[in-house]
Amino acid sequence: MSTISLPDESPMLRREFIYGVATSSFQIEGAKDARTPCIWDTFCEQPNAIADHSNGAIACEHVKYWQQDVAMIADLGVDAYRLSIAWGRVMNVDGSINAQGLGFYRNLVEALVAKGIKVFVTLYHWDLPQHLEEQGGWLNRDTAYAFALYTEVVAKALGDRVYSYATLNEPFCSAYLGYEEGIHAPGKVGQANGRQAAHHLLLAHGLAMKVLRRCVPDSLCGIVLNFSTAYSASTREADVQAARKGDEYHNHWYIQPLLEGRYPDILNDLDAQSRPQVEEGDMAIIAQNNDFIGVNYYTRAVYKDDGHGWFEQVVPQGHALTAMGWEIVPDAFTKLLVELDQRYQLPPLYITENGAAFDDQLVAGEVVDQPRIDYFNSHLRAVDNAIRQGVDIRGYFAWSLMDNFEWSLGYSKRFGLVYVDYATQQRTLKHSALAYKALLSNRL
Numbered sequence: 001m002s003t004i005s006l007p008d009e010s011p012m013l014r015r016e017f018i019y020g021v022a023t024s025s026f027q028i029e030g031a032k033d034a035r036t037p038c039i040w041d042t043f044c045e046q047p048n049a050i051a052d053h054s055n056g057a058i059a060c061e062h063v064k065y066w067q068q069d070v071a072m073i074a075d076l077g078v079d080a081y082r083l084s085i086a087w088g089r090v091m092n093v094d095g096s097i098n099a100q101g102l103g104f105y106r107n108l109v110e111a112l113v114a115k116g117i118k119v120f121v122t123l124y125h126w127d128l129p130q131h132l133e134e135q136g137g138w139l140n141r142d143t144a145y146a147f148a149l150y151t152e153v154v155a156k157a158l159g160d161r162v163y164s165y166a167t168l169n170e171p172f173c174s175a176y177l178g179y180e181e182g183i184h185a186p187g188k189v190g191q192a193n194g195r196q197a198a199h200h201l202l203l204a205h206g207l208a209m210k211v212l213r214r215c216v217p218d219s220l221c222g223i224v225l226n227f228s229t230a231y232s233a234s235t236r237e238a239d240v241q242a243a244r245k246g247d248e249y250h251n252h253w254y255i256q257p258l259l260e261g262r263y264p265d266i267l268n269d270l271d272a273q274s275r276p277q278v279e280e281g282d283m284a285i286i287a288q289n290n291d292f293i294g295v296n297y298y299t300r301a302v303y304k305d306d307g308h309g310w311f312e313q314v315v316p317q318g319h320a321l322t323a324m325g326w327e328i329v330p331d332a333f334t335k336l337l338v339e340l341d342q343r344y345q346l347p348p349l350y351i352t353e354n355g356a357a358f359d360d361q362l363v364a365g366e367v368v369d370q371p372r373i374d375y376f377n378s379h380l381r382a383v384d385n386a387i388r389q390g391v392d393i394r395g396y397f398a399w400s401l402m403d404n405f406e407w408s409l410g411y412s413k414r415f416g417l418v419y420v421d422y423a424t425q426q427r428t429l430k431h432s433a434l435a436y437k438a439l440l441s442n443r444l
């Protein structure tokens, strides 16, 4: 199939279902000299931290080409654009406001609104100012309070012209990949670090939600979480338990505190020194009402027992893989959404990221990315399936608008609907972009 289509009677073909494309600041903006350094600038300087030894100094030069990029977004016919704000482009080291940087986002939001595009802002997509990292970063409780101050600056400047604010993008990645496994910035390791960072991130979310309620009562406010549906490698009881633990540790650790004001029971399996320090009142701050939760889904995770009663992820088998080595399992997407809905009292959901990297080739001005079209087709149908089973899902954002800096894999992985030639900054709509555009224009 060379198109993306949904069943005729799908609720996702109604106009009120929001379609968008997503990006993040560090991955596309460039213009490094016009902001304070962030932890990813520092991380990129470490030998071998980034697969292709690249960095975000130039990226897609979006700060230079933003007007052209807004026109491109509008041309896709999307209803919404999800972007993130770089903390260090808005605030200087001394806490004063960077008027030029804030002006950039103000202009960007205005231009999008003028085109009738709803703006979904994410306040933190991993680019913590380096000077805050030097004070301990997310291991320092003060960072959560600094985040609330930064949130106030942005909310007051952009106001309710922003349709939706998300506090954090994927606190799992910030905490686990950045402070526990060390494969993302700032490259710290250790379970105690990971758990403490996660707690301070969630606290930051709760504090920022209070600010948002006060400053932008008319915008939709919430958070974006990532999930990999947990499967057991076998029917052995030990593996079934390993999958349950992997699910608690990687998925529920972030959503359960938000919705129920407590960490999952797996907290009790940790050594005392690895448990986060939680101050009185913290869990109530974390459990603010959210207007929505953003769900980012790419693939599933398969777990087995590691021989010590803990879980271990196994190498995927039996499904086609993307260029990331991630299994393509649309059914796992439906299962995730339905199970979240069964387990929790959820606010409405938005799919805030979904997409795939493939080894795209630009040939004679075209990128024929059939595998990506198939990926979007099957995953949009997976969302449709979840909605039919009663899950309240209001929108879907493709990751990503355009190829960009894919974190520790640099520019070697292409997730865009739009191909970027980094030597010339030329953007070319891939066939998947044309298919997405056709789906959107065929709505009722």
Ligand code: FCB
Pocket (backbone or CB within 6 Å): 024, 027, 169, 170, 173, 226, 296, 353, 399, 406, 407, 415
């Ligand atoms: C998510 C990130 C996003 C992008 C995709 C592929 O975890 O939020 O920035 O890198 O993965």
